Amino acid sequence: MGTTWIALGSAGERWLPRSPVAITLAVVAGFALDMLINVVWSPTRDGLAGFAACFAVVVALQVAHSTREPRTWSWWARLLTLGAQAVATYLPLLWMGPWGGMAGFLAGSVLLTVPGPWRWALYLAVGASIPPLALAHGVPAVTAFWLAESTLLSGLIVYGVSSLAAMVTEAHAARGELARMAVVREQLRVAGNLRGLLDANLSAIARTIGRVSRLLPGHPDRAREEVGEALQTARQALADVRAAAWGYRRMSLSAEAETALSTLVSAGIDTRAVLPDGPLPGEADTVLAIVLREAVTNVLRHSDARSCRIEARAAAGAVLLSVVNDGVRGAAPGSGTALESLRLRVEAVDGTLSAVHEAGGRFLLTARVPLAVADDAPPSGQTSVQIAGTAPPRRPAAPPKPWAPRTAVVMTVVVLTAYAGVTMLFSVSEGLGGAGLAGAAVCFAVISALQLAHSSDLARRWPARTRALTLSVQAAATYLPLLWAGQRWGAMAGFLAGSILLWVPGPLRWALYAAVAASIAAATAAAGLAPISIVYAAVFTLLTGLVVYGITSLQALVFEIHAARGSLARMAVVRERLRVARDLHDLLGYNLSAITLKTELTYRLLPGSPERARAEAEESLDIARQALVDVGGAASGAHAMSLAAEGESSMSTLTSADIEATLDLACGPLPPYVETVLGIVLREATTNVLRHSKATRCVIEARADGGTVRLRVANDGVEPDTLPRPGGTGLPNLRTRVESLGGSLSAGPGEEGWFVVVVEVPGAA
Template identity: 25%
Template sequence: MQPRVARAMMWIALGLIVVVRLLSGIAHGWGAGALLLAMVSYPPLVALLWRSWPGRVRYGLVALIVGLAALPFAVVGTGWDWLPWTVAVAVLVAFRGRTAAALFAVLLGAVLAGGLLAGDSAADVLWRMTATVNDGLIILSLHTLAGMVRDLTTARGELARLATLRERLRLDGELRDVVGGDLRVIAERLSGGLGGVREAVDLARRALARIREAAANYRTAGMAAHGAGLGSPRIARFVLLGVLLMQATAAAAYVATVSVVQLFVAVPVLVSIVTLYLVPHFRYRLVAIAVLTFPLVWPGSFLVPAWGWDGMWGFFIGLSLLRLRPPASWVVVVSVLGLHVVLGRTLPPVLPPALIAMSLASDLILGGLVYSLTRLGELVVVLDRARYELADEAVARERVRMARDLHDVLGFSLSAVALRGELALRLLDRDPGRAAAELASLRELVGRSARELAMITDGRIRLQLAQEIDTAREVLAAAGAAAEITVSTGPLARQADTALAAVLRESVTNVLRHSRVRTCVIDIVEEGGLVRLTVTNDGVAVADVPQPQEGLGLASMAVRAGGRLRAGTLPGGRFELVAEFGSDPAGFGGDADGVDAVAGTELGHR
């Protein structure tokens, strides 16, 4: 809804400007033909503002608007209240930077020259230039801010994606240098005889300690996304100041047409009004601006022409909408509009209804401008800040994911390397053949650890249940435990296979860490659309049972995979863990951070 509201503000302002121009034409006695001629450039302007066009189309629309805006001169000459505001809007919207500024200056020069050649008074020429600038700046600012709101809303996840990729690449380089280097040295030492095997085992334990330390650091240390977001958009501040100065200049020019002497009263008052609009934290600002903006409330207000200030009333309406809550703000709006009507029908010169309606529409345009630019500017800042907050959150999630995978995937592998390396050393004298087989499988385990490191840094963990079953059997055997494993399932979906493999790996890790296991029974069955993994082991003392940590571990893993888990002690010093998943766990359908639309898993520890 935010982009629509922002666009609606622009279209409302555009509609009110059109109404003002039509009412001005009616007040000056234009016929229907002249009114239609004055409006022919409006449809292509609407088309230009409707969407972002390619350059050729955009420039073609600008040329069409310029041609149609000049068409009335060929038909009715200068005998109409001409104002090239559509050309001003087209130039400012279609072009950028210095090109837009130069073309806009040329347009204002043409307005000045045209007014002088037509014999208009200095006040009329100044009014025409002021109105052209104001209308152009009003639509430009609302169009630009609406585009910023749209772009920020559309791309709010883009910064998070880029920040996550940056962090992933940074951690990838860090882990490949440290952990990858350890794995390469371990592989080399395994080929260096008995002494090399001992060094490999020691290095595996040191690498495991470093991995656990790194995992802890990744969980606790944050990495903010680059940049701090936008401040208040400059275009909002500059346009408000520009339009305010233009209206103040027009007010001073009107006073000068009545009496130059009265400028000594008008100019200080107008400067005070502009200054107060630039000091947002002054406590009594609204009251002070009201006193200065409506000189009819002054004692001795006869010194200043009543209509010198009416172009400033809209700013007070906008400020009241921002500073006051309904219904007080609406009371102010209705009061100001009502005062405009009363004064227009009572003070000389009495204005015709069309000019009074035009004045009311102008009040609403300026009031809406103050309100819209302020609110849209705040919205842009909020949206931009939200982009950075989303990026920080995504980076934090990526670090937590990396910590989990480091701890559980590589932690398990390096634990297995150390454990099976020690077993190989013990078997060298008693059973050289089995020791050689252990060393061969150990080299394969180190190679698999290197591949798992690549998967962790790539964010695409792939575990296979069959491989984890074999590894569990071997690791338990290396620890001197008998493994009884039963699998009663058909082919499993990739997500279910990964989920079961992840839970089995972590379960076996916990069995080895938290018990003096002698027998471990692993049972995997599929029934009623559910796949159930049961792991039961002995050798557990009550004091050794780990306490679950909220948001981490096997229970959290099961929840993320769309399953459930229960665990607890059994009589006789046994511990049982039961994990159940649907045959296609929803939680493993995509990368956790949303960067890659592929199946992945986040692993925790218990």
């Protein structure tokens, strides 16, 4: 299971434990300690060695069943471990009688390991087996009843805590799966866009250059006409790639809609988007993109939506964006701080925003933003961007489960209600009636209501003053009945201890938690009970508080992870778009620049040097074919490059530009990803030589020394007006790639008008 810190509520106000496993182990350990005290309390002292062995087996198997997802085991492994736990549970009954309620662990393991409705029948059977065994050992009927109740309640708590911990782990894994699916959908979408953008141009270039090769050397004049056509197409393709790379970087309504599609469809929500035809003014585009992003977050966080429709249309000098989804849970999420901040952002550009919870569980978010320049407004009612996605089946291989928060709430309510009810029965089981019983019932109702409120997501939105008030009321309802109900009522104090752990900030909560247990121990001592009873009262209070805290914290973890899944998927898609932008610039930009350069050279060589022109045309054809392959690689990230091949390509390109080039690659074999990154660096460096210098010489060399690979590209002909612009994206993109390998990149002017790019990366990165 994962290990992470998650902050809830106000900053620094409440920290959940480091791992769901920690909560589970703490609860199991607490119950084990409680059971040990019961055994020590028992007058039976025979066979303690056998008891210790059985106790160790039961606890070890319970830890395994509670932390290792036993339903994923083979049937024989579950049968073996559950059988061993049953033997270790019932065997000591032969000489000790019903010992310490240890059968509660067995009841919990049955629920955790046995599939289907049979588990509940076996769970009840474990509880029903205790009274006959207790009666056979001379235990009073009332005590036998309480042993059965304790067995069933302990089993339910162990099952609840263990299941919620497993749900946290599953939800955490599911959000990673959601992000992966969103990235895959984004890759497919980008691949389609790139192929639509570049395939036709690159194929046309390849066909035209192929005709040029066939026309030479016999028909140089006709070949020159064909080269001119290819040159025009190459220039247009290069401009398209640069525009596309910029488009993948910037934030816009259309880009955000595409991201929303990937995120929502991957979450199992059927989605359709209809957007205006044509670009929006910058400010309106940005604000509407922000509105859409928050709307998608609300769809994922506050609903169990199965469908979502996104629509933007231009009318009367403004753009109206609406996002509607079904499956809203509870109250409309229109009054939260996020939507209020969004409303202020929209109103800052003289727009309006409304959020409406409609009948049938539909939620409608509408934003109206004026267009800054009327002429920039897209034609009213015209739509060219229509994005639709069909959600995968509701049961994919590893799906995010939208019902996880509901299940967590139901499990929390059931466990806490059962725990409180049984504790109440124990507290008033002897010598209480009339007005005393009525008063205890009122206090029980107050404690139960406040505990459910403290354990709900609602309490996270309360101000500190409200929580202080509710904790004070719960404390009064906890301690007041001690005046007439006696020390047995002290069992209810564990719920107060749990609420304190949940909502008192800082280390003070642990001091108050211990103080509650100490106060109950003092009340038990004042009643004149034995020391073992005093210890048991304190331990039971601490255990109950731990159970309340643990199960509520696990429920909160489920909510937090479920709510974060949309943000994670969106960030994954945004990272994917930035990667595509880098690859468009670094890979396809280089290829198209090389094609353009060589095509220009071919054009200049004709009709005078047909043989040399043919050689250049054939090299252009090879690059065009490689560019067609790189289109798919840019979308999927699956491209691989050879440093040696890139070196030869750079030499050919530089030589074609009449630059004297020297190549010396003496770095030996490298891991594929290291070689790919160095190849990309070499491509970009070569492009910079051609684009930003008046070079006559270029030196490319690579060396491996002491586990580090060093690539150096240096060229002359650098003047202040030809240096790469600081705002460019080429070198920052390369630095990002190199640093991902734990390496470094430096680039800048050298001596006597030279420009030097140096990359150092670990050879085994």
